[in-house]
Amino acid sequence: xxxxxxxxxxxTTSSRAIVFDHEGLPVxxxxxxxxxxxxxxxxxxxDPLDIWRSQRxxxxxxxxxxxxxxxxxxxxxxANQRETTVLWDRATGEPVAPAIVWQDRRTAQACDAxxxxxxxxxxxxxxxxxxxxxxxxxxxxxxxxxVPGARERAERGELAxxxxxxxxxxxxxxxxxxDVGNASRTMLFDIRRLRWDEELLALFDIPAAxxxxxxxxxxxxxxxxxxxxxxxxxxxxxxxxxxxxxxxxACHRKGLVKNTYGTGCFMLMHAGDAPPVSHNRLLGTVxxxxxxxxxxxxxGSVFMGGATVQWxxxxxxxxxxxxxxEALAASVPDSGGVMLVPAFTGLGAxxxxxxxxxxxxxxxxxxxxxxxxxxxxxxxxxQSAELLAAMQKDAxxxxxxxxxxxxxxxxxxLMQFQADxxxxxxxxxxxxxxxxxxxxxxxxxxxxxxxxxxxxxxxWRAERRYEPxxxxxxxxxxLARWARAVEHAKGWETP
Numbered sequence: 001x002x003x004x005x006x007x008x009x010x011x012t013t014s015s016r017a018i019v020f021d022h023e024g025l026p027v028x029x030x031x032x033x034x035x036x037x038x039x040x041x042x043x044x045x046x047d048p049l050d051i052w053r054s055q056r057x058x059x060x061x062x063x064x065x066x067x068x069x070x071x072x073x074x075x076x077x078x079a080n081q082r083e084t085t086v087l088w089d090r091a092t093g094e095p096v097a098p099a100i101v102w103q104d105r106r107t108a109q110a111c112d113a114x115x116x117x118x119x120x121x122x123x124x125x126x127x128x129x130x131x132x133x134x135x136x137x138x139x140x141x142x143x144x145x146x147v148p149g150a151r152e153r154a155e156r157g158e159l160a161x162x163x164x165x166x167x168x169x170x171x172x173x174x175x176x177x178x179d180v181g182n183a184s185r186t187m188l189f190d191i192r193r194l195r196w197d198e199e200l201l202a203l204f205d206i207p208a209a210x211x212x213x214x215x216x217x218x219x220x221x222x223x224x225x226x227x228x229x230x231x232x233x234x235x236x237x238x239x240x241x242x243x244x245x246x247x248x249x250a251c252h253r254k255g256l257v258k259n260t261y262g263t264g265c266f267m268l269m270h271a272g273d274a275p276p277v278s279h280n281r282l283l284g285t286v287x288x289x290x291x292x293x294x295x296x297x298x299x300g301s302v303f304m305g306g307a308t309v310q311w312x313x314x315x316x317x318x319x320x321x322x323x324x325x326e327a328l329a330a331s332v333p334d335s336g337g338v339m340l341v342p343a344f345t346g347l348g349a350x351x352x353x354x355x356x357x358x359x360x361x362x363x364x365x366x367x368x369x370x371x372x373x374x375x376x377x378x379x380x381x382x383q384s385a386e387l388l389a390a391m392q393k394d395a396x397x398x399x400x401x402x403x404x405x406x407x408x409x410x411x412x413x414l415m416q417f418q419a420d421x422x423x424x425x426x427x428x429x430x431x432x433x434x435x436x437x438x439x440x441x442x443x444x445x446x447x448x449x450x451x452x453x454x455x456x457x458x459x460w461r462a463e464r465r466y467e468p469x470x471x472x473x474x475x476x477x478x479l480a481r482w483a484r485a486v487e488h489a490k491g492w493e494t495p
Contacts, residue, residue, distance in 0.1 A: 003074045005444050006063065006233070007436035010055050010080045010164050011241065012101065012263040013310070017058040018436040019066040019073075022449065024459040026433060028065035030058040037098065042105035042345070045098035048086045051164060052171050056228060063229060070231035076172075076224055077237030077443030079244035079435045080164035081263075082185045085139035087150065087210075090160045093171060097147045099164075100139040103264075103303060103345045107138035108354040119203060126190045126197050128275055128284030130352050134301070136163060137187035141204045157209040165238050166212045172235060173222035178212040179238035180294065184286035189214075191275050191286050194294065217243070217288035218442040237443030241435045242266040243287050246297060248438030249403045249429065250460040252453050257391070257399050259384055259418075260435065261408035263310075264348075265302035267387040269395060272296060280390035281350040290445060290453075298394060300349035300387030304342035304358075306408045308376045311344065318369040326411050329374035337362040339485035340375040342383075347490070350390040357492040361485050380408060381418040382482040388422055401425045405434040412466075420470035421479065430461040 004027060009016040013036065018029040034054045037045040063070065083102035088095045100106070111131050114120060120131045129135055140161050144151045153159045160170065163185070166178045183189040183196070188206060190197040196211055215221050217239050223232040239247065242260060246268045249258040259267040268287075276284040276298045287295040304311075309322045319325055343356035360372065392399055404426050408414055419426040431437055444450045 002068075003072055003449065004066065004068060005075055005077060005440040005449060006059060006073050007077045007079065007440040007443070008055055008059055008168065009241070009433070009436040009439065010051060010078070010168060012081045012103070015051065015054040015058050016433070016436060017055070017062040018433055018440070019062050019068070020437065020440045024431065024437060024441070024456070026431065028062045029433070030061040030065065032058050040106075042108070044101040044104040044345070046084065046101055048088065048095040048099045048167055051099065052168065055168060060229065070229045070233060073229070073231070073233050074449045075220075075234045075236035075443040075447045077439030077441070078165050078168055078235065079239055079241045079439035080168065080182070082163060082182060082240035082242065083134055083136050084164050085136045085143065085161070086164065086167040087140070087143045087147070087159055087161050088167070088170070090158055090176070096150060096159060097143055100143065102134055104139065105133050105345055105354060107133040107142050110138045110141065111354065123187060123200065126200060127184065127187050128191050129185070129187050130281060130283065132352055133354060134348070135185060135187040137200070137204045137206070140206060144206070154210040155207045159210055160212070161210045162212050163240075165240070169221060169235060169238070172224040172228060175222045176212045177215045177221050179215055179217045180286045180289045181217055181243040182238070182240045183214050185240060191284065191296070194286070216290065218290045218446045220446055234447060236446035237439050237441070239288055239439055239442055242268055242299065243297065244438030244442070245405055245435040246270070246438065247288060247441055248434030248436070249405060250457040251403065252295075252457060255395065255397055255399070256403070257388070258403040258405060258434070261305050261380065261404060261406035261414070263305060263307045265305035265380060265384050267300045267384060267391065269298045269391050270295065271298045276394070278394045280393050281352055282390055282394055283349065288442065290442070298391060300391060302380070302383040302387065303345050303348045305380050306406070308340070308342040308379060309408070311342070312373060312376055316372070318373060325373055325377060326413055328370050329377045330413050332368070332370045332374055335375040335378055336367055336371040337364070338367055338371045338375040339482060340372065340379045341485050341489040342376065342379050343489045347486070349387060351486070351490065353490050355493040356490045359485065359489040361488060377411065377414050378417055381414060381421050382479070384418060385421040385479065399424060401427050404428050405432045415466045416469070419466040419468045421475060423468050423472070423475060425468070426466040427462050428464045430463040
């Protein structure tokens, strides 16, 4: 009887489920968008039940499409949007408030106060993270302060906090856990001791009783209840989406780099078996723990990647579907001097400006929707080029190629422009859904579906390689123009 792995890829704007075979190839998949809520400027929320139902239904549909029995599923792997914060009732499993999404900026002033109070160095030393509203600690603190009775109930152990991985595992099997990689994104976790940090919990006034148990990224943590898929299936892999994508790209050795072009863009470099220290405002984070060994990553984050294209669709209305952007952008030879800085929710690495806001610069009477679309696509590449420049300084080593994945990696114009800006090849793998694939690999390793990292790495295949074609002088000119545009967007809002 053939066996398969079911990967749940819970993202910011949609939930996906993919069934993988032993060759690491997708057999069937399903994707469903779910509502985004913006109750106030700078606020971004999800209904946790929308997350759960969309993910459950996708999984069921993918299994149905694959035409396999649930008994043929060897394990479930989970990859999740990171930092998004969920608080729920342990007894009923019902959320007590909307989930606060990683893009949400409501706690920016709380982060300002931490920096003003001299706490940034402590937080960076313990967690590898910059002080920013991006991470979970201030979101959880806000929920405990603003949901009536939440703090008292949390202290009594009646409430459970988790990122989306914890929420899904709890709904699937009733266990309250998170893996080390997701824990490392909360601003509450010591990435050297690999445990919740008592001093940080006190700093944020977080009761320990609300926290999940921390587990390895590749181990059986429970059985998904038979009611969900018709058979009790081991949940054996958990990783934040970017850790999962790095693993799925077979970046298992120090110095290998991948960039995921999703809602945001996330560039990660394997940093070895010790926490990296960044001098260029990148993040040191836990990658994964397998068999007692922990790998670390160096990360740079772009908040608005594919979400910029969604804004062209939903905000400006110049495209009807995200898939139309490449043709519209390619209808003009260049952006006509237009620069779009998509700082709609601030700027991530290496700027970390919570008060930057989006800007379109360089428009003339000749500017068209096509120029703005092209500038939006190119902005994704400009932001990623900034990340790689910072990463190469931190790592003090040359990066020979960058592996690209995620939905926007299918955009040939973007990939070529990215290679031109970086000056190194950009390689797109045969399987671009590497987030789901990484979750599948972690789960499969835990149950013996795959027997080694070497076996997994041997399955990685390049589908297309984009070689840089832009002259160095033109590259420098464009990057300098981008830097000028970014300066205009910085500090736009006042605290």
